[in-house]
Amino acid sequence: MTGRREPATDTVDRRLNGNLPLLDAGAAAARIDADATVLTSGFGSVGYPKLIPLALADSDRDLSLTVVSSGNVGDEIDVALVESGAIDRRFTYQSSAVARAATNRRDIAFSDRNASSIGDEVQYGGLVEPDIAVVEAVAVGEDWFVPSTSVGQVPAFVEAADELLVEVNHRQPLKLQALHDIYRPEAPPNRGPIPLTDPGERIGTSRMHFDPEKLVGVVETDRVDSTYSFREPADDDLAIAANLGDFLAEEMERTAAFEDAVHLQFGVGSLGNALMGELEGLEFGDRDVVYYGELIQDGLLDMLDADRLACASATSMALTDEGQERLFASVERYARDVVLRPADVSNHPGLIDRFGVIGVNSAIEVDIYGNVNSTHVGGKRMINGVGGSADFNRNALVTICALPSTHDDGEISRVVPMTFHVDHTEHDIDVFVTEQGVADVRGLSPVERAELIVEECAHPSFRPRLRDYLDDVRSQDDHIPHDVARAADWPE
C-alpha cells in the first residue's frame, strides 16, 4: 500500500559546465527589469536567494519590484532589499521587523495569502503577472536544479515565470538532494489526484526540471541562510506542552482514528519549536508518530535522532544555525525519515484532510467565542503573514490553537472579548490550550465556548474582567452577544 520511502539515489554534482550562463550577482540583478515581478525560493527563513537580492539592493536603479515568496525569507530580501526601497509589493509571508515596519507604514503593499495556494494563485489564479523566478539551489544543470534547505512553491514559480535565475550555494551540502521529493500537481481544471497514500512516501524526484529557454543566468555563492533563532523554552511553553500532552493522551484513547498512528503538525516559532521538543516526553505506545507539517524546526531533530518518528514531511528545514549544523553533518541519516515537498503538497488541503492531521498552531490572541487573530496586533499592525496556519487550522482532523494566556510579562491578555482581525474563524478551531489549561470547544455554542475559554484558558488575573464582560452581554437576545465599543476599550 505504501510507496517508495527511500531517498532518491540519482546523484548530481555541482561542477558547473561551460554551457551554463555564469554571471556575477550584479550582472544577474541587471537582468531583472526595474518593475519586474520576481518569484523567489525560500521558506522558513532558509533556501532563499541571497546575492541577487543584495545586488538589487545595491543597484542605483530606481526599482519598483513585486517580490513574491511562498514563505519567510532572510534579511537579504526582507531587510536589505526592503530598506533600499526597491520593493513596492510583497507577497506572501513575511516577518522581519524592517519589512513589517514598511508594511505597516504602507510603503509596501502586502497581500497575505495562504502558503498552500499561492503557487496556484501565481501560476493560474491571476494574482500577479510573473516575470522571473530567482531560486537557490545546491546544483544546477541545463534543464534542472536541486533546491537547497527548503522547497516552498518553487516548482509552481519556476513553471509560471518567463525567466529563471539560479543561485548555486556551495555552502549548502549537495546531499540535501536526498531530502527532496519534487512533485508537480497537474494543471487545473481537470487534475488527477496527488498519489500520496502515506505521509512519508516519495512520489517525485530530487531534481526540479525547467524549460532551458528560461535560464537567464547562474550565480555562485557560499553565503549562509539567515536562519531563525528560537528562545529557550520558557515556563509557559513547558506548561502549554504539558497541557497539550494531557489532551493528546486523552484524544489518542478516545478515537479509533489514532489507534495505530498519530499525525502531528506544529506551527512556526519558539512555542512551536518548544512543543516539538517536548514530544519526546509523551507516551505514544505502539503508535507510529508522524510529522505531517509545513516546517521542521530544531525541536524535531531529537525525535528523529531517537528514531521516534516514523517519518516527517514538510516543505522546509527551518532550523537555527545549530540545527543546520546537525542536519548538514548527517543529511543521509535525516533523509531516511524526512521528505521535503513543495508547499502545495506539504500544505495541500486535501492531504491534510487525507492524513487526519492533529494541527497545533499559535496565535497573537483569541477571543472568547473562538475567533483567532494570528497576524495583526490590535487588528491593525501586521506582525507576520498568515503562512500555512489556515491550511492546517481549516483542514486538520483536530485543530488546536496553543498560546500563552498573556504577553508583555502578564500585562496583556491574549484572551480578549473580541478580536478585530480574524485569520481563523469560529468554525475552524476545536481546542484551545494555554499554560492555564485546555478548552475543548467541539460541539459547543458560542456562549458555551466563551465560558470554557475564560475559565480554562484565560489568565486568572484577567478572568474576572472577562467574566464581567460575558455576564453583561449575556443579557442580549443574540446568538453571539457582544458590546463592540466595550470590546474596543478592553481591558478598561
Added chain:
Amino acid sequence: MTGRREPATDTVDRRLNGNLPLLDAGAAAARIDADATVLTSGFGSVGYPKLIPLALADSDRDLSLTVVSSGNVGDEIDVALVESGAIDRRFTYQSSAVARAATNRRDIAFSDRNASSIGDEVQYGGLVEPDIAVVEAVAVGEDWFVPSTSVGQVPAFVEAADELLVEVNHRQPLKLQALHDIYRPEAPPNRGPIPLTDPGERIGTSRMHFDPEKLVGVVETDRVDSTYSFREPADDDLAIAANLGDFLAEEMERTAAFEDAVHLQFGVGSLGNALMGELEGLEFGDRDVVYYGELIQDGLLDMLDADRLACASATSMALTDEGQERLFASVERYARDVVLRPADVSNHPGLIDRFGVIGVNSAIEVDIYGNVNSTHVGGKRMINGVGGSADFNRNALVTICALPSTHDDGEISRVVPMTFHVDHTEHDIDVFVTEQGVADVRGLSPVERAELIVEECAHPSFRPRLRDYLDDVRSQDDHIPHDVARAADWPE
C-alpha cells in the same frame, strides 16, 4: 483518463420484504432515547426524514436531543421539532425562522461547522457521540438503502451511528437512484486519494450499504419535502449577473486554465438561483461548462435541459416544488449529466482545488478590507449556518463574493467599515461583485482593496460616508487602519 459517466444500471424496487422491521412513526420515534444524538439526512431542504421527527415533536416525553444534519432540513425538524422544545443542541446548517429564533434566544446550542467536514468530525473528530441515524430513502433492503433527493453526509452518519432508522418515501421516485454516486473516503489517518479525475465521473454505487445489525426500523411515508422557494430575479440580481458575466468573460480570456473548460459553483439562495439561471446568456465558446458545487437549484435546470452543461456534481437537488416536478418527470434525462455525491466529496477541499473551481457565493455584508460575514447580522444574530460557503471560498481557484450593495430597500449598506463576525477572511476572497460593479482585489493590499471595494461595489448613496471613514483612518500608521468605535456606530 475519465472514468464511468453513465448512471448505475443496477435496479432496485422498494417492495419491502418481510424481514424488514416495519414500524409506524410513533414506534420508531420511541426507539430514540430522550437525550440521544440523532444524525439526520437532508441537505438543501430536501431528502430529510419527516415522519419520525414529527412523531418526536408529538411525543409527550421530555426530550433533550442533539440533532445533527449536514445541510438544511425542512419544517418537520427545524420548525415542528424545534417548537416542541425537543432539541437542545443542533449542528450544523439551519435557516428556518423558528430554529433561528431559538438559536438567537440560546434555547438551542448551535455549533456551526463546515459542510465538507462535519461527517469526519462526527465519525472521527469527537464532535458528538452519535447514537442513531435517521435517514430518508427511496428504497431499502436488509443492508442497503438508496437516498432520495440529497445525499449530504449520510454515508458518514450511517457509519458513525450505532443504530439506523430509515424512512422510505414513496413520493420520491425510485429512479432517483440513477443520480447517486455513493463513495466513502477511507478512514484517516492513512487514506488513499479520492479517485475522481473528472467532475462528472462516477466512482461509487447508487446504494448506501450499512451493517444490518444497526437497522432498528423502517417507516413508510409519502410526505413531500418542504422545499426552498426562490423569489423571481430582481433588478439587482440581474445587474449582479451581468457584472459577473463580464468578469467571467475576461477571466476566461485571461487564463489558460479556463481555455478548455470552466468549472463553476454557486451558493444557495435566490441570488445563487438567479445567477445559475442567467448562465444561459453567457458565451462560453467551445469550453465545457461544468457545475461542481454543493447544490443544484432550479436555475440550473434550464442549462441542463439545453444540453449546455457537460456535467453537474452536487450533494443535493435543492429544488422548489416546481423544480422537483421537472426533475421527477425526467429523472433519467437529468441523470445523464447530474451526479449526486456525499458532501465530503462534493465539497471536499482537495477536489474543489483539484478541479480549479470558480466559486460564487453570497454574504450578508462585506467590509472594506474584504472580510465577509455570511451568518450573523450585526455580528450577533444568526441568520443561517455557514454551510459549504467556506469550503468553496477557501479552496476555489477563483473566489467570488456576489451580493447586492444594499438591503432593506437601499436603507442599509452591505459594504461596511468593519464586519463584527467573520466567516471568510481577507485571505479568502478574490473578487467582489455587486449590482454596482466588480472589485477584483487579487494582489492588492488592504487599503487598496478598500478603495476598490468602496468605489466599485458600494452603493453611491453610501460611498461618501465610506470614503470619509477610509480617509480618516488612513492617517494611522497601520497596515489595516480602523476605528472600531466609529465602525460600530456605522452608518452614523
